[in-house]
Amino acid sequence: MLVLCLVFSSGCSLLSGKNVDQADADKESDEVKVKQAATDVEGMLREGPGKYAGDKYDEEKVKAELDKLPDNLTADEAYNHLVTLLAEDYKPILKELDTFDTTIKTNIKEPGGVNVPEGELPKQVNVEILLDASGSMAGRVSGGVKMDLAKEAIRDFVSKLPEGAQVALRVYGHKGSNQEKDKELSCKSTEVVYPLRAYDKSSFQKSLDKFRPMGWTPLAAAIEQAKNDLSGNSGENVENIIYVVSDGIETCGGDPVKAAKELHESEIQAIVNIIGFDVDNEGQRALKKVAEAGGGKYTTVNSGEDLRKHLEEEYTRLRNEWWIWGVDSSLDAWRQWGEKWEKLSKLDTLFSDKNNEENSRMLHAKDYLESQGKLSDFVGLYNKINDRWLKINKYREGRYFELDNILKEEEANETRRVKEKAQEMEDQYQ
Known part of the structure; x- marks a missing residue:
């Protein structure tokens, strides 16, 4: 019995000792680990968050933590405890500032092309002119022979392309004659006299000199063949524009409306514009349908001067489009700056609010410690808290002004770039 009592007593003692050790361990785990607080601003900004930072702050719980501290704390000891309890979490703000995108780059589509409808405008422009060389183009209008006037206007027009x-x-209808006996020959006559390439004044003039107005009007065949001329030129950055200069409707039995529609809806997606040169009412209605099917516009001119003015208006329109592009791009650069500046200002305000709130909470904690007689140097503690606030505030202001200046410079550079580009392109259409 004695042995059993000794064993039982020993077991209870062991269990009791184990419970005491566990209780001590649990108590130790609940205590806040205190480290030496940073003295440099970079360290200050990265040592949080404290146990009661941000939304976790509870004044009564903080006071309870402070009550546990010993008396006669030095300024350094007390400050270390306040940082451990109340330091704010600045790391998310720092990350946003470090990754803040100050780039300002406009991306408004540049104007391009001739007589392009409203919408997206490309960078690569291919212009093909289909010139009616049927016999009726030998007729006269105000200013001279229609064919001569058309050649002159076309020559001037292409010389000013960007x-x-x-x-x-x-050309089409330039072989045979407009008599019945030559109809078959003439209706098969459609020929590229200047293949698609950059404008060369001498070569283009020679191409214009190769033909005279002779035969019938195979308009549909010319539009169909234009697809071959522009093959391989497709894609979202390419615009294919066709100008048909004609004084009459299809006379070879073709279907120019169908041809224009198929060309416009093909992978080339060419826009077919028609300039009716001295065309009667019936012809105007027919040619307008061709232009509509080709996604383009129909325009009537009745003289050489009308034709010249119409083509000149294309450059006025493009010049205005570039001016509008410059204005819109400048406004877009300013809009981007405004949005980024607003985001930066909100970050700065959040940064400032955190710093001020942290400072206020630490000062309240300092006052409480002082009221409880736990400080040996309350002035020293005040100075440490104030030094922390000043350093963080100075850092915040520096980062804000740095990014703000970069934003201003980016906006100024982008605005200058688009204005210079717009002016350069406007000058090309003078």
């Missing part, structure tokens, strides 16, 4: 544009010239 740099990088390619041009092609195809």
